[in-house]
Amino acid sequence: MRTMHTSAKLKGWMQAMLAVLLTATLVACGGGGGSDNSSSNGSGTSNGLNGGSLPASPTQQPISPNASNTVPITVGPGVAGVINIPTVSVRICAPGSTTNCATIPNIQLDTGSFGLRVVGSAINLINPNLLNALPVSTIAGSGAQLAECATFADGFTWGSVRTALVTMGGETTTSSIPLQIIGDKAASTTPTSGCGNGSAENTVSDLGANGILGVGTAPTDCGATCANPATAANYSNYFACPNGIACSRTAVPLAQQVANPVASFPLDNNGVIVQMAPVSNTGAASANGTLVFGIGTQGNNQLAASNVFTTDAFGDLNNSTFNGTTVQAFLDSGSNAYFFGDGTLTQCGSQFAGFYCPSSAQTRTVTLVGLNKVSAVASIGILNAQTLFNNGSNYAFNDLAGQIGGNASFDLGLPFFYGRYVYYHLDQTASGGASPYVGY
Known part of the structure; x- marks a missing residue:
């Protein structure tokens, strides 16, 4: 949802707030349903797949937030x-x-x-x-x-x-x-x-x-x-x-x-690691994680990312591709969903405007490319937003997606963080230090 540079990123913040308020009303009136923690391998309607499939969810667990950093x-x-x-x-x-x-x-x-x-x-x-x-x-x-x-x-x-x-x-x-x-x-x-x-x-x-x-x-x-x-x-x-x-x-x-x-900070000042616990494909009432300060400065913050991409000053991966088009991709915990343009995905009605509501579970892939020429394919899962919102008591979702204005950006929002360690190294080039990078 949040960005301090000039590229416009529709984040669906207000739509999400409206959705939660509306679904809370539905539950109070007897609508909605309980959360289904079924595996994504099923094909029934109770887990929202409706014959579709989702990629395997990452499973990393955050460390306990009991260290000073x-x-x-x-x-x-x-x-x-x-x-x-x-x-x-x-x-x-x-x-x-x-x-x-x-x-x-x-x-x-x-x-x-x-x-x-x-x-x-x-x-x-x-x-x-x-x-x-x-x-x-x-x-x-x-x-x-x-x-x-x-x-x-x-x-x-x-x-x-x-x-x-x-x-x-x-x-x-x-x-x-x-x-x-x-x-x-x-x-x-x-x-x-x-x-x-x-x-x-x-x-x-x-x-x-x-x-x-x-x-x-x-x-x-x-x-x-x-x-x-x-x-x-x-x-x-x-x-x-x-x-x-x-x-x-x-x-x-x-x-x-x-x-x-x-x-x-005096010591752990070169970046952060965002560690979020995994959540069910049908959502969870809450989720926890740990914010770790520093990368490679202490025993609990060593770089262990499989993919490390150098970025521009703002953390963007400007040479990434989606559906054959070059996009500016970014990993943004402040976005409450994945946001990207895809005309093949059904959009929700006015009640949940801005989000995608496909009739069956969907998988999409985006190729992330860093300035260091490192590339990796990131797979994301998408469930019908209205189905997810039907449980008004859930606030954590790993497969919620929505539309972004145009096709020039791909926002890997908070759903991408669940079950992962995501690294952000600060831009230290002004003082002769390391270039900025993101990794997971």
Whole structure:
């Protein structure tokens, strides 16, 4: 669902929320049915296959999140009853303080974006004294307050850029880092130009989470595009707000851009591993996993991927192919389904618009190709979305798919992560280090 770069990725976030709300109503009225944990090898209708077949599901189990470089991941109802949303807890503290802090639960884990964003109201519910203690960043020379409009496929978040110490598990950033506070600025200050399309997602209910933790391959959320005045004039996410109002687009140096917290950890700072437990082909009420910090820095985070693909700065595999067409493929935990264009798959009706509803189970393959010329065929399974949603108590699905605008992208969303270890190595080329890569 989440992406901080310019390629449009329809993620079906709002459709999924609607689907869950509708199916909850159906169950309350006596509709729906129980989850069937039958093997995908069957051919009956009770398991949704209807004569079709699904590829074998991966079976890796996450390690226990009890080491200092780990935190638990949870998929469940969360704060808004949205399906396939992995969440973690993040602790933030005022700069220089170890007591003026708040541990915020239900932060969406998103490997398709970069940087931490927290809804201001969620902070206030836990510690009303913290938000005002987080300094608002300012533009050098003018003193104007710095704000950001983070644009996603389904909407945008608007709020100030502030600094805080960030802790996850036993890992704390070496210093305060920039983060976005969502919704702390009046709606009237939202720029009328350059602030994306779609709806504002400045509340917990609109966002579907208390915030977003972007741990993809980039160390900051915009990079050179926003740091260079020539490109920032048209493409920057950032805005200078004199006296907090009259906000206009501005260039921002890398040090002031919303930062991927992992890059500021003292040790396990070169990437993450997302480990999710497998789930049944017909869905599960919940799912668990472990977010591991660092790759090859400790005994519990050694690289053991069968396929390692170097990527562009944003973690994309731009030379991949699907149905004979070159596509930009990406592995995105923030997407609640697989999303791709395929005119041979039946789309659901208006009740579940955006998702696929084939009459029988389907398998599709996409060939992933890295900049290092490594290629691998990834097989995904697809079941009828309406059949899956008929059990309103299930929130974790490994074979849910939907449509993306056009045929130029292939989004391997959270369903791809179940039963796998997925690796994201940060782009360290600016300091002479390793290129970014993803692997599984």
